[in-house]
Amino acid sequence: MADKISNPEAEGPSGGWGSLKGIASIFGESWPTPAALGTLAHQNKPGGFMCVSCAWPKPVNYHPFEFCENGAKATLWELTSHRCTPDFWNTHTVSELRDWKDHDLEITGRLTHPLRYDASTDRYVEITWDEAFAGIAEILQRLEKESVVFYSSGHAGLEASYLYALLARLYGNNNLPQSSNMCHETTSVGLMKVIGSPVGTVVWEDLEKADAFFFFGQNPGSNSPRFLHPLQEAKKRGARIVTFNPILEQGLISFVNPQSPVDMLTGHETQISDQYHQVRAGGDIAAILGICKHVVEADDLAITDDRERVLDVDFIAEHTVGFNAFVDMVRATSWSDIERESGLKEADLRRSGDVYIGANNVIGVYGMGLTQHSQGALNVAMVVNLLMLRGNIGREGAGCCPVRGHSNVQGQRTVGIAEKTKLIPMDKLKELFDFDPPTKDGTTIVDAVKGLMSGSIKAFISLGGNLVRAVPDQKEMERVWAEQELAVMVSTKLNRTHLFPAKVAYILPCLSRTEIDTQATGNQAVSTEDSFSHISGSVGKRTPASKALKSELAIVTGIAKATLDPHPKLKWDEWTGDYGLVRELIEYSYPKDFKDYNSRMFQPGGFYRGNGAHEREWKTPEKKALFTTPGQLNALSFADAQGRYRLVTIRSNDQFNTTIYGYSDRFRGIEGTRDVVLMCEADIASAGLVQGQRVALVSDFEDGKRRELGGLEVRRHDLPSGTIAAYYPECNVLNAIDHHDELSKTPASKAIPVRIEAGGASTRGAI
Numbered sequence: 001m002a003d004k005i006s007n008p009e010a011e012g013p014s015g016g017w018g019s020l021k022g023i024a025s026i027f028g029e030s031w032p033t034p035a036a037l038g039t040l041a042h043q044n045k046p047g048g049f050m051c052v053s054c055a056w057p058k059p060v061n062y063h064p065f066e067f068c069e070n071g072a073k074a075t076l077w078e079l080t081s082h083r084c085t086p087d088f089w090n091t092h093t094v095s096e097l098r099d100w101k102d103h104d105l106e107i108t109g110r111l112t113h114p115l116r117y118d119a120s121t122d123r124y125v126e127i128t129w130d131e132a133f134a135g136i137a138e139i140l141q142r143l144e145k146e147s148v149v150f151y152s153s154g155h156a157g158l159e160a161s162y163l164y165a166l167l168a169r170l171y172g173n174n175n176l177p178q179s180s181n182m183c184h185e186t187t188s189v190g191l192m193k194v195i196g197s198p199v200g201t202v203v204w205e206d207l208e209k210a211d212a213f214f215f216f217g218q219n220p221g222s223n224s225p226r227f228l229h230p231l232q233e234a235k236k237r238g239a240r241i242v243t244f245n246p247i248l249e250q251g252l253i254s255f256v257n258p259q260s261p262v263d264m265l266t267g268h269e270t271q272i273s274d275q276y277h278q279v280r281a282g283g284d285i286a287a288i289l290g291i292c293k294h295v296v297e298a299d300d301l302a303i304t305d306d307r308e309r310v311l312d313v314d315f316i317a318e319h320t321v322g323f324n325a326f327v328d329m330v331r332a333t334s335w336s337d338i339e340r341e342s343g344l345k346e347a348d349l350r351r352s353g354d355v356y357i358g359a360n361n362v363i364g365v366y367g368m369g370l371t372q373h374s375q376g377a378l379n380v381a382m383v384v385n386l387l388m389l390r391g392n393i394g395r396e397g398a399g400c401c402p403v404r405g406h407s408n409v410q411g412q413r414t415v416g417i418a419e420k421t422k423l424i425p426m427d428k429l430k431e432l433f434d435f436d437p438p439t440k441d442g443t444t445i446v447d448a449v450k451g452l453m454s455g456s457i458k459a460f461i462s463l464g465g466n467l468v469r470a471v472p473d474q475k476e477m478e479r480v481w482a483e484q485e486l487a488v489m490v491s492t493k494l495n496r497t498h499l500f501p502a503k504v505a506y507i508l509p510c511l512s513r514t515e516i517d518t519q520a521t522g523n524q525a526v527s528t529e530d531s532f533s534h535i536s537g538s539v540g541k542r543t544p545a546s547k548a549l550k551s552e553l554a555i556v557t558g559i560a561k562a563t564l565d566p567h568p569k570l571k572w573d574e575w576t577g578d579y580g581l582v583r584e585l586i587e588y589s590y591p592k593d594f595k596d597y598n599s600r601m602f603q604p605g606g607f608y609r610g611n612g613a614h615e616r617e618w619k620t621p622e623k624k625a626l627f628t629t630p631g632q633l634n635a636l637s638f639a640d641a642q643g644r645y646r647l648v649t650i651r652s653n654d655q656f657n658t659t660i661y662g663y664s665d666r667f668r669g670i671e672g673t674r675d676v677v678l679m680c681e682a683d684i685a686s687a688g689l690v691q692g693q694r695v696a697l698v699s700d701f702e703d704g705k706r707r708e709l710g711g712l713e714v715r716r717h718d719l720p721s722g723t724i725a726a727y728y729p730e731c732n733v734l735n736a737i738d739h740h741d742e743l744s745k746t747p748a749s750k751a752i753p754v755r756i757e758a759g760g761a762s763t764r765g766a767i
Contacts, residue, residue, distance in 0.1 A: 060605035082109025111509035112546035137562035145172035153464030154406025157526030165416030174442030181445035190377035196619030209397030212359035217369015280343035294353030312391030322627035361397030374637035381628035394616035411529025472735035520577030534606030678717035
């Protein structure tokens, strides 16, 4: 029987009329043409364009409207009628804009022409594309190769990404960090260690056959709303859903399907979670261990009673190593320790264990609530431990399901944007392009930021993104970003990173994925990879925001042509004229993943590039999946202390990554502001605070540096004691660059040690 779960802060269920109202608010503010609404009808469908928001898969049997609230917002935000032309800089300086809010920067509209920063006037000025490419090349050619970073957000298609990685290696380094360094690199490294695959193991069909879903630190209501459709179908067929999250997320509580006329007219809600456990921030290891302990004890009892085993002993014997050490640790860990570290009761964890035991097929779903911790990789390994106890990896209806954020963040890694040389087919690159690729591993984002701080990194090429806003130690990052020799930003709109120009700084405006990309052979298609390892084609149909825009691929080849020596095997002009030629290069470089690439890219649902762990092929040194014995029961690098809180950074319903669409977080009852800190009533009282009081959060990371975020209003919210929450990216000012997952260096943004100081005035500048 499902628990009765409610979220008193939410204005209503996820989906429903609230979702449509949210979409309408973006339409009303950005004022795209009415035809933009028709564009949404082609979103995430064969022959249409792939969503520019998250990487949720595109089903074969798609809905009439295969988009969610956030996907629609992202599309309408890019199709705005507003334009940020070079004339904008006649009345604004860069320094002045630093007082603007993030939302107000983007609402100025689409960038229309290439720009270079003029320090004498503190403004950006229009230049030609040839001037931009020549100026960039001149600096790149004189800098030391290792001092340049080629960063990419997760937006650019596979074709541009492949050539971007090639550009970096032809230039002379593997400095190719990517946005996954800040979110799911823990998955790439953690899963690779234990199952030999850097990505999740499930496919769409598994969702339809699962008997239970276990959610850990993932919020589909705001981050992947289209996930709610298969979850609703799962509930209709009797599947159980168990959620672990410090915060009550409305998308995992109740859902009204906007595509169901009956649901919309009657207001019928589907309760999503059968159980919802508000685990302490950083306490998932203990919570999962508690479920495992219940399963092991049930198996011990089955042996005593001569009943069928609860554990899948055949799977464990044939496919895994490390089980005995893990199960010994499970038995030795006391329930009192598990309760203390998880913040949950033994009885509740046992109830979750009963659901797990009672389900034949289980999918473990997780998000950044697990990956962004000091022991994030251990969090991921614990999910795998739980699944393996009953053989729930590598069979239908079961598996590991990390939900990725940016639309092509996984795919970019697949085609070569990676700092680790072992992931790259260097022999293929050498054969194809007649050069010796660099063999030294490149830099992660954490190390690149530290390189900026030390002065060893002197230039950033940024294919998308808003790095100054997105990384930890934000205030320090603002200073050191401006001190580098060169910063090149490929962007569609203004963002805060543009406001801290390097000694030489360029903004290069690009087409969006929804727009027509006309090259020598006509309108070009691009492709992306979703969270389930399926590749889908995408064709823009909208008139570009400006005739001066270039595609991301054309910008990459323009920089490459200007910077690198000519070579007969480097056919930059031909590749720009026909993206199909680039796909042929990708297929040759990765023949197993991209067989018949050009002919399959518009296959409904995308074509599957395969996953060894999905077939129980374990590409680990042991050739088996690994049980991991945890060395600690929490995912933290610090101990509890009087007055120290665990700060969880959160995103609102009205944002995507660092893009702030508006100030309505209807699922948390917060309107018109982001300057809040959420605390439970008991913590407010014990700290001597009152609802509505202004406070400052101060970092309690033990490195001697003061990091402060002031002007926050205390808001009462249902949270575990000792866990507080506030918005990302504003809270990046509080997180230290050295506070990250030990294995992957992913910033630990889901449990930042902080203290609260009453009476804190705003110390942030604009948000």
